[in-house]
Amino acid sequence: MAQPSNAQARSSTGHVLLPAFNSNDVPVLVPLVTSRSLISWTFGRGTVIWRIWPAVLLHTAFAAAVVTISMKTHFNLGIPNVMLTVLGTADFHCTVRHSLTQYTGVVIGFVISYRASSGYDRYWQGRGAWSDLARTSRTFSRLVWIHVPLKLAPIPTDPSGKAGELDVSVARRVMAEKRAALGLIEGFVVAVKHHLRGKIVLVC
Template sequence: MMSGSTVKSSFSSVLPNIRPPKLKRRHLRKYSWLPDVFRVKGSIMGRILGPVLTVTFFAILVSYSATKGYKLVMINSIVPLLSVVVGLILVFRNSTSYDRYWEGRKSFAALIAHTRNLSRLIWVNVGLPPTDAQPAFAKGKTPTSDLTHIQLRKHKADTLRLCLSFVFASKHYLRGEDGINYPDYHGVLPASFARFDEIGYNTQRKTPSGIYSATSNDAIVPGHDGSRSQSGRNSPDGKPDATKRIRVKRSKPQLTDISTPLLQHTHRTIEFHPFADEASIPLPLIIAHELNRIIYGYRRDGFLETVGPAGLNGLTQIISGLVDQLTALERVANTPIPISYGIHLKQCVTLYLFALPMTLVHDLGWATVPVVTAVAFTFMGIEGIADEIEMPFGNDDRDLPLDRYCQDLKEEVDYIIERLPEGGHGLHGYDDGEGDD
């Protein structure tokens, strides 16, 4: 017979192998000034290296021309004027981007808090009513379901996993990832939800695949794989625009490249897709709808009588809070910083950096080159950081670690299901909805 210590040691040796790997992010040490000064990985240096070298090369040309007798000199009063404008624009740009980053973090934290509360309340408050004689005021509220305690517990566990699926679906929706073929959905999203991904499924009419796509009808365009990420969309200038990963989810794509010999060239914008008029809805909203239906079923079958109408209202309010936080996250993802603002900022910084060597070369000579390089690195680095954090829901290292947040929440929900007690089989605590009078 094995002793308690032997069993404990054996369990401890097996536990690391059965736990899912934790998602970790590298953090800076508290007092690591000098190592971080020479650190390249994780810095903005790689992103701005090209523009900085361009400004440095121009400074070299100006310094070399000055040594050959060419007077490429500007008066000192020009640079201070540009410095004030550039400084104000950079400060506003950086604060706006970080505000978007922080707003995304707060909204996602609120989403997790609502999920925790909803999971706890469902696990504790939903229970079988008493099987003995019921009080007189409970007349008409007898349960209409013959579920056993084991069956109800399994149903509640599936409901808790559906709550968790809302957070996972919100993460994929913010990243513009359509479909349900993602590893984090396995064992969490109920298998019955696969029916929404089938062509022709709807309660009233046939609808295309991707009815809960994150990006409207993109999932039904021929040749599009609904299970792949669409987060790499490009802006009109051809550059990947992180703030435009999610388009308006109910807008129909403009198929401007489609033509036919039966029509003239002026009719190239006609939509030929048979499902062009079909609507779409994000997967998180379908999950919220299902959660409301489940809560309604619990109330109808008598599993929420111990908490009364107040408990029912509390559950529905939490579900409404989930949708509210999803909308707040959607606002951050769907509200890009105006492109004209970013263009004007880059133009002002470029004018300043190209005017700076001609102002300093008379007094500094060849020393102008390192000074201009340092200034360019500072200004362009601020712009590069702001550009990276303005859309915090991607997969980059500097984006919010949404995968880690979701993994931590999954471990919490699994712990509730496996170890925490339920609220019991029910007590004579029926509430007739008329108060305490």
């Protein structure tokens, strides 16, 4: 009798088992470490240069314009070398420059504070989601390991009302499936971690 394919294989409880390996039974070895070329280290996947280059060019052009005007004309656009968030407390002789710098310092202070707080919020949300995933996986693993009985059907009772003996072979089959279920739960968490980090893992 022909053996069923991996896609049609069923467990002892009748559930369809999805294939966890390729159909050719040939392991596919994928390197765990990505290439270490100069391009991958400088402009690789983890860089943000492709997202920030317009802002970098804009600020560079603005700074070049300020320096050019200050050096080529009689207008002095320089400000004291103080922190951006305390520009409003600097003492300037020009009233217009004082008001402009004061409002600019307040706005920049709010922007920096908002960016810092929003970045921390995003980090904390991700940390909380990962904690929930780990906690839920542990809880589900405990439920499977403790509450799944070592039998496939109710054990018949004898005429006196006593329960029959547990079949050792059936118990071993159930224990094997319970271990497989725990391995799948653990593998899911690890797969989520590698997927979020964009890592290449070993597939076999």
